[in-house]
Amino acid sequence: MGHVTPPSAPSGSSTPSSPRLPVPATRLIATDLDGTLLRDDKTVSQRTVDALAAAEAAGIDVFFVTGRPARWMGVVAAHLAGHGLAIVANGAAVYDLRSGVLVESFPLPEADALAVAVALREAVPGTSFAVERPDGFRHEEGYLPAEPDGRGDRAPVERLLAEDREQPVLKLLAKHPSLDPDEFLAAALEAAGRHGEITRSSESALLEVSGAGVSKATTLAKCCAERGVTAAEVVAFGDMPNDLAMLGWAGTSYAVANAHPDVLAATPHHARSNEEDGVARVIESIVAARLT
Numbered sequence: 434m435g436h437v438t439p440p441s442a443p444s445g446s447s448t449p450s451s452p453r454l455p456v457p458a459t460r461l462i463a464t465d466l467d468g469t470l471l472r473d474d475k476t477v478s479q480r481t482v483d484a485l486a487a488a489e490a491a492g493i494d495v496f497f498v499t500g501r502p503a504r505w506m507g508v509v510a511a512h513l514a515g516h517g518l519a520i521v522a523n524g525a526a527v528y529d530l531r532s533g534v535l536v537e538s539f540p541l542p543e544a545d546a547l548a549v550a551v552a553l554r555e556a557v558p559g560t561s562f563a564v565e566r567p568d569g570f571r572h573e574e575g576y577l578p579a580e581p582d583g584r585g586d587r588a589p590v591e592r593l594l595a596e597d598r599e600q601p602v603l604k605l606l607a608k609h610p611s612l613d614p615d616e617f618l619a620a621a622l623e624a625a626g627r628h629g630e631i632t633r634s635s636e637s638a639l640l641e642v643s644g645a646g647v648s649k650a651t652t653l654a655k656c657c658a659e660r661g662v663t664a665a666e667v668v669a670f671g672d673m674p675n676d677l678a679m680l681g682w683a684g685t686s687y688a689v690a691n692a693h694p695d696v697l698a699a700t701p702h703h704a705r706s707n708e709e710d711g712v713a714r715v716i717e718s719i720v721a722a723r724l725t
Contacts, residue, residue: 459719460666461494463520463653463679466501466509467634468672469689470712475508484713485512487720496520496656498649500634500641500675502565502603503528503535522565523632523675524652525603525643535567539652540601541629541644543594549625549642550590553607556624557617560607562590566600576608605629605642612638618674632675641675650678668719670704670712672696687715 464470472478488495497509497519503526506519510530517531526538546564553560563572574587594602609617617638621631630643657667669676669683672692680686680700688700689711697703704711 458666459493459668459685459723461496461657461660461662462488462668462670462716462719463496463498463649463683464670464712465649465672465676465679466497466499468691468707469670469676470497470707471508472708477509477512478710478713480710481713482512484710484716484720488716491720491723493719493723494660494662496653498524498653498669498679502570503533503567504569506530518656520649520652520656522603523630523634523641523643524647524649526567527652527656538567538601538603539644539647540603541605541642541647543598543602545628545645546594546602546605546642547591548628549605549607549621549631552625552628553621557609557612557620559611560609562593563606563608564590564593564602565604565606566597566602568597568600572606576606603643607640607642609638614638632677634673634675648678649676650682653679654682668715670715671700672707687711 467475470477470481485495499519499521500523501521503521506521506528517529518536519528519530521528524539527536529536550562561573561575563570563576571593572587573590607621614633614635614637618631618633618640621640625631629645630648631640633640654664657663664682665684667683668685669679670687670689671680672689674693674695676696677699680688680696685702686700687702687704688696689704690706704715
């Protein structure tokens with residue numbers, strides 16, 4: 434597993450326009466999972482399974498691009514017949530779904546993670562923190578409710594960052610018990626945005642912090658460049674603020690109907706909701722256009 438600096442993502446247009454079908458030149462589909470590809474019960478519908486298989490049979494690569502950690506990828510691990518790679522932790526790592534191994538990672542430096550924690554404690558009292566590493570998740574005492582797969586004893590973030598240094602920090606998570614999620618994000622960006630990429634994908638006041646310059650877009654751009662795929666040949670799907678960079682980079686972008694208002698406003702094309710297999714419906718149209 435290498436620790437390398439990700440490239441900057443090329444800029445893309447996010448000017449709203451009338452929905453239209455993607456052109457047949459699509460070579461890669463990049464889709465978020467929770468709230469986008471997955472249904473609300475976190476399952477993959479049969480229609481979606483069939484659409485993913487049809488895309489790969491037509492020679493179109495599919496990349497799952499998610500904020501999830503690698504250990505939460507079991508729900509979709511069987512549904513990439515081709516390369517078998519996924520982008521996890523908001524771009525902080527590339528994960529091989531078959532072997533269960535991180536191929537490469539783009540960590541959050543410890544000093545930057547600590548600087549974010551200090552700044553947020555001062556700017557937004559009541560914030561608690563957790564640290565995501567490849568081998569697991571640990572959190573402070575006040576970080577409740579905690580994810581069910583958290584490990585080890587609870588400790589202040591300073592100790593969490595100082596321990597297990599052989600494992601890179603993929604994300605720092607910050608949680609507030611009562612703030613509006615968008616207000617929390619805005620306050621964090623103002624107080625600590627210079628120390629990393631701060632975004633959110635949860636309906637609660639939970640922020641995700643990656644290394645500066647690390648996003649779904651940068652790692653997707655890297656994976657595409659390695660395959661000779663341009664942004665214009667990518668169709669992307671998402672629903673939350675952590676998808677905005679990817680949706681802005683891809684040549685064709687869709688927000689599902691249930692997406693955050695900011696994502697709907699910034700994305701040129703809209704698909705049906707995750708409960709209505711919106712991603713699968715668009716993939717079906719892409720495949721049909723390719724085969725005509």
